[in-house]
Amino acid sequence: MGLMGTGILKGLGVTLRHFIDTYAEDLKYILNKSGVQQPRPLRRQSPKNRGLVTVEYPRERLPLPENFRYIPFLVYDTEKQDDKCTSCGICAKVCPPQCIWIVRTEDPVTKRPVPQPKEFYIDTTICMNCGYCAEFCPFDAIKMDHDYELSYYPNQEPSARLVHDKARLTKPDTYHASIHPTDWRRELEDRAAEEAKKKAAAEAKAKADAAKVSGGAAPSGAPPAAKPAPAAKPAAPAAKPAASKSSAEPAADAPAAPSDAAQAGESQ
Numbered sequence: 122m123g124l125m126g127t128g129i130l131k132g133l134g135v136t137l138r139h140f141i142d143t144y145a146e147d148l149k150y151i152l153n154k155s156g157v158q159q160p161r162p163l164r165r166q167s168p169k170n171r172g173l174v175t176v177e178y179p180r181e182r183l184p185l186p187e188n189f190r191y192i193p194f195l196v197y198d199t200e201k202q203d204d205k206c207t208s209c210g211i212c213a214k215v216c217p218p219q220c221i222w223i224v225r226t227e228d229p230v231t232k233r234p235v236p237q238p239k240e241f242y243i244d245t246t247i248c249m250n251c252g253y254c255a256e257f258c259p260f261d262a263i264k265m266d267h268d269y270e271l272s273y274y275p276n277q278e279p280s281a282r283l284v285h286d287k288a289r290l291t292k293p294d295t296y297h298a299s300i301h302p303t304d305w306r307r308e309l310e311d312r313a314a315e316e317a318k319k320k321a322a323a324e325a326k327a328k329a330d331a332a333k334v335s336g337g338a339a340p341s342g343a344p345p346a347a348k349p350a351p352a353a354k355p356a357a358p359a360a361k362p363a364a365s366k367s368s369a370e371p372a373a374d375a376p377a378a379p380s381d382a383a384q385a386g387e388s389q
């Protein structure tokens with residue numbers, strides 16, 4: 122049986138060790154001359170770290186992994202100076218809690234739909250950050266954001282509130298490239314491959330068309346192809362049947378003459 126109070130002393134010893142480790146780690150970090158130093162919050166979160174690991178948010182923030190996802194945002198194509206979204210509505214269809222609303226743009230003259238969203242809303246109080254919208258968008262027009270600080274003051278503009286409108290949701294593709302560099306590179310590669318495929322198809326078609334044209338024209342020096350022989354004239358109309366014996370005879374499959382049947386009846 123141990124002495125009374127030794128458990129408390131051991132516990133205090135653990136606390137003291139952590140206290141000292143915290144400063145010892147900081148000292149090691151300051152004295153580290155070997156090269157690249159990680160930012161303090163990241164180093165603090167390392168499994169090898171000793172001492173206290175509190176990240177002093179919001180003064181300090183942990184770096185987010187690239188695939189971290191929060192509320193989606195709409196990508197604006199800075200090269201074409203246009204929205205990437207075509208308002209196809211696929212994201213709204215696949216969204217499990219149905220928190221996306223889209224209003225399509227309409228041509229003012231023809232009243233036909235234009236492939237661009239007039240309004241686009243996401244209710245961030247319902248969004249469950251699943252990322253389905255970004256996964257299913259065929260135009261890479263919606264991506265998952267890293268911005269998780271969505272609180273607002275009641276006197277702020279409605280655009281700052283939790284139902285995000287198109288203006289709040291839209292961010293340039295350069296922002297997408299900065300937070301998702303791998304995804305961005307993949308997109309560029311896909312686009313380049315798609316363009317190369319289209320170019321190759323166009324070249325193959327042009328070649329095939331040229332071959333058709335040269336195949337249809339007469340080769341130089343060769344005699345022109347013989348004209349197709351005119352169709353044989355229709356045979357002269359058959360001579361009116363002469364009152365010959367053969368034409369007067371009944372056909373082999375013609376029904377038997379009633380006289381025969383009558384004869385058969387008579388013979389019975």
Ligand code: SF4
Pocket residue numbers: 205206207208209210211212213223257258259260261262263
């Ligand atoms: S974000 Fe993508 S899936 Fe959604 S409407 Fe726009 S183009 Fe369609």
Ligand code: SF4
Pocket residue numbers: 193215216217218219220221243247248249250251252253254255
């Ligand atoms: S992340 Fe999921 S829940 Fe949120 S808008 Fe996209 S599909 Fe809907």
